Amino acid sequence: MKFTLQHTDPQSKARAGVLKTDHGDIETPIFMPVGTAGSVKAVHQRELTYDIKAQIILGNTYHLYLRPGLGVLEKAGGLHKFNGWEKPILTDSGGYQVFSLAGTRKITEEGVVFKSHIDGSKHIFSPEGVMDIQRSIGADIIMAFDECTPYPCEFEYARKSMDMTHRWLKRCIERFDSTEGKYGYNQTLFPIVQGSVYKDLRKRSAEFIASCDREGNAIGGLSVGEPAEMMYEMTEMVTDILPEDKPRYLMGVGTPANILECIALGVDMFDCVMPTRNARNGMLFTSEGIINIRNEKWKEDFSPLDPVINSYVSSFYSKAYLRHLTISKEILAAQIASIHNLAFYLWLVGQAREKIKSGEFSSWKDQMVKKVSTRL
Amino acid sequence: MKFTLQHTDPQSKARAGVLKTDHGDIETPIFMPVGTAGSVKAVHQRELTYDIKAQIILGNTYHLYLRPGLGVLEKAGGLHKFNGWEKPILTDSGGYQVFSLAGTRKITEEGVVFKSHIDGSKHIFSPEGVMDIQRSIGADIIMAFDECTPYPCEFEYARKSMDMTHRWLKRCIERFDSTEGKYGYNQTLFPIVQGSVYKDLRKRSAEFIASCDREGNAIGGLSVGEPAEMMYEMTEMVTDILPEDKPRYLMGVGTPANILECIALGVDMFDCVMPTRNARNGMLFTSEGIINIRNEKWKEDFSPLDPVINSYVSSFYSKAYLRHLTISKEILAAQIASIHNLAFYLWLVGQAREKIKSGEFSSWKDQMVKKVSTRL
Numbered sequence: 140m141k142f143t144l145q146h147t148d149p150q151s152k153a154r155a156g157v158l159k160t161d162h163g164d165i166e167t168p169i170f171m172p173v174g175t176a177g178s179v180k181a182v183h184q185r186e187l188t189y190d191i192k193a194q195i196i197l198g199n200t201y202h203l204y205l206r207p208g209l210g211v212l213e214k215a216g217g218l219h220k221f222n223g224w225e226k227p228i229l230t231d232s233g234g235y236q237v238f239s240l241a242g243t244r245k246i247t248e249e250g251v252v253f254k255s256h257i258d259g260s261k262h263i264f265s266p267e268g269v270m271d272i273q274r275s276i277g278a279d280i281i282m283a284f285d286e287c288t289p290y291p292c293e294f295e296y297a298r299k300s301m302d303m304t305h306r307w308l309k310r311c312i313e314r315f316d317s318t319e320g321k322y323g324y325n326q327t328l329f330p331i332v333q334g335s336v337y338k339d340l341r342k343r344s345a346e347f348i349a350s351c352d353r354e355g356n357a358i359g360g361l362s363v364g365e366p367a368e369m370m371y372e373m374t375e376m377v378t379d380i381l382p383e384d385k386p387r388y389l390m391g392v393g394t395p396a397n398i399l400e401c402i403a404l405g406v407d408m409f410d411c412v413m414p415t416r417n418a419r420n421g422m423l424f425t426s427e428g429i430i431n432i433r434n435e436k437w438k439e440d441f442s443p444l445d446p447v448i449n450s451y452v453s454s455f456y457s458k459a460y461l462r463h464l465t466i467s468k469e470i471l472a473a474q475i476a477s478i479h480n481l482a483f484y485l486w487l488v489g490q491a492r493e494k495i496k497s498g499e500f501s502s503w504k505d506q507m508v509k510k511v512s513t514r515l
Numbered sequence: 516m517k518f519t520l521q522h523t524d525p526q527s528k529a530r531a532g533v534l535k536t537d538h539g540d541i542e543t544p545i546f547m548p549v550g551t552a553g554s555v556k557a558v559h560q561r562e563l564t565y566d567i568k569a570q571i572i573l574g575n576t577y578h579l580y581l582r583p584g585l586g587v588l589e590k591a592g593g594l595h596k597f598n599g600w601e602k603p604i605l606t607d608s609g610g611y612q613v614f615s616l617a618g619t620r621k622i623t624e625e626g627v628v629f630k631s632h633i634d635g636s637k638h639i640f641s642p643e644g645v646m647d648i649q650r651s652i653g654a655d656i657i658m659a660f661d662e663c664t665p666y667p668c669e670f671e672y673a674r675k676s677m678d679m680t681h682r683w684l685k686r687c688i689e690r691f692d693s694t695e696g697k698y699g700y701n702q703t704l705f706p707i708v709q710g711s712v713y714k715d716l717r718k719r720s721a722e723f724i725a726s727c728d729r730e731g732n733a734i735g736g737l738s739v740g741e742p743a744e745m746m747y748e749m750t751e752m753v754t755d756i757l758p759e760d761k762p763r764y765l766m767g768v769g770t771p772a773n774i775l776e777c778i779a780l781g782v783d784m785f786d787c788v789m790p791t792r793n794a795r796n797g798m799l800f801t802s803e804g805i806i807n808i809r810n811e812k813w814k815e816d817f818s819p820l821d822p823v824i825n826s827y828v829s830s831f832y833s834k835a836y837l838r839h840l841t842i843s844k845e846i847l848a849a850q851i852a853s854i855h856n857l858a859f860y861l862w863l864v865g866q867a868r869e870k871i872k873s874g875e876f877s878s879w880k881d882q883m884v885k886k887v888s889t890r891l
Contacts, residue, residue, distance in 0.1 A: 176839070176840075176843045176845060177836070177839065177840075178840055178843075178845045178847045180845065180846055180847070181846040181847065181850070182847070183827075183828075183847065183850065183851075184831070185827060185831070202843075206839060206842065206843050207814075207835070207839040210815075211814060211815055211835060211839070214815050214817070215815075215817055215833075215835065220817075221817075221833075221835070221836055221839075222836055223831055223832065223833075223836070438583075438587060439586075439587055439590050439591075441590070441591055441596075441597075451559075451561060452559075455560070455561070455599055456599065457591075457597075457599075459583070459587060459591065459597070460553070460597055460598055460599070463552070463553065463582060463583040463587070463597075464552075464553075464554055466582065467552045467554075467578075467582050469552060469554045469556065470556055470557040470846060470849060470850070471554045471556070471557065471558070471559065473846055474557070474559065474846070474850065475559075
């Protein structure tokens, strides 16, 4: 994997770059749609490519490990072959889901013992095991096994957890570096900065992660309920420390405004369930602001969802029609809103990239943050 | 509307024709996907056109009348403009849903008083009202307001109901013929043969319907639980009486085998929720037979769903992937299976049409009925 920094914004830390993988190039800053169980919910693979213009998607290790399971994925030749998505894939480490979804779970130095939320069966995720699992899934970018601390979190818990995450990282690296990809293409491992909302912990963690000298670095443990300003403060501290010549991935972020602000802080990669989850609840992100499509005001509004966004659904379907489908609980409502929201997110980061290249990012960002946060 | 009979099968009553409407031509025999509330469930309009190759879709008057309601539909300029489907639309009369879905309802000579299944509000459907509603929806083909008798049904009830349906038909015709389309294109009214499973009633009804001399005719009250042989017997009797130079629409039918058998009996048009409803339950209709995609046997079958069917999903997605999505309750499972099943139904009637044209229909039909009924 090779990251090339192409442009930097003169008035902020925003950067434009390109990340080369064996499954194709990723132009940064980028948003990665979440494909939990090997499917970006309600979206066809063809639509990801041609309407949303996704360049990389996420898979969740926890979900894929439980279903369809590694046996099926390995026989298929990896997740790309299994779901037909030929561009890059990033998998998380499964840690976050183990903590948020699984039943009774026990964290020890060795790893985490948990029960499947599907059938109650008992499993263990260890740093080594999670590397092997992600090798089998066949992600292009593999995440280190970490503990994502909740918010709020006591300082002592955050410190101990961070130290364990660091020890786990060493084991992840050792395992990753002593194994090979299973399907003939390269995989890379990103370590994750933790440290909750404590500056000194974040600093220590970022310095440790930077010292590991991997091909890219991630910032975890944010966007878990803390105020946005706190998230920005931590992100800024961490991006000051992480190396400039490597991509920075801020995990689980966020609203369109969050993404723009964090691009300004030097983040290159984002993922979040918000565009798809909120789509299924009738919330649309548009270039003019946020729409609750259930509102009476859209009942007879036959204008397209958002003609600025270059996806089939955004110009083909009207607000009134989508409102009708949403209220009538038609599956097509989730499909239309999911494609639109993801196309909007990809449009937004694409615009940010253009503005970084043309040197206009900072003033554009300030305007845009207001616009995309407006409730229409 | 103009129907041209192009070919007739020498060994059966099967026919190939073309039905010209202001929204385009329909090649018969044809299957019409059901778009209950203005959306064929889980299917984009673009997919209907390019993957499924639908030539006409259905809308349900009952559903559309309640939601989005006539005010919205009229302001949109009719259902075509509202949902973006530019080809022909047929609407049912709403009678079937009033009887099957609505709460307390009372049938009188005047019409049916019913309560909405959505909010309990009280409404009346009369023959005249239902003509006006379908004028407002803007369907190309409008159905007469009838009572669809259940199965089994006492002879006396069936007789009285049929007589009332005939009286209602006169009122429908009078209203329809004294009004005009609202959106600048022609609409046409199909009357419906009733009479339950009683030969003499079916004969009387078919003769009465034929005597009304409309541009097309429908057969209702079948596929409501009676044995298939009884449905075929009634259909055969009725198609012997209905005029040859007009299209014949068998309402609510059916399985792939039912459709092939009824094409052989001289039916030209079909609709059924089966391909989409069963898709949502994991049942696939394929050119080799029926698949329950949940079965363990598909777990590691990475072959495409059905490469014979010329739709994106049928060749792009594998059985193993669709099984995984179905078991994981992913929305994409319903999307894939719905598109595939509808594309299969359209492929099947398209094949039937080709075989009628080449004079091979009867022998092909016998083979195909066996094949499409096989459980794989």
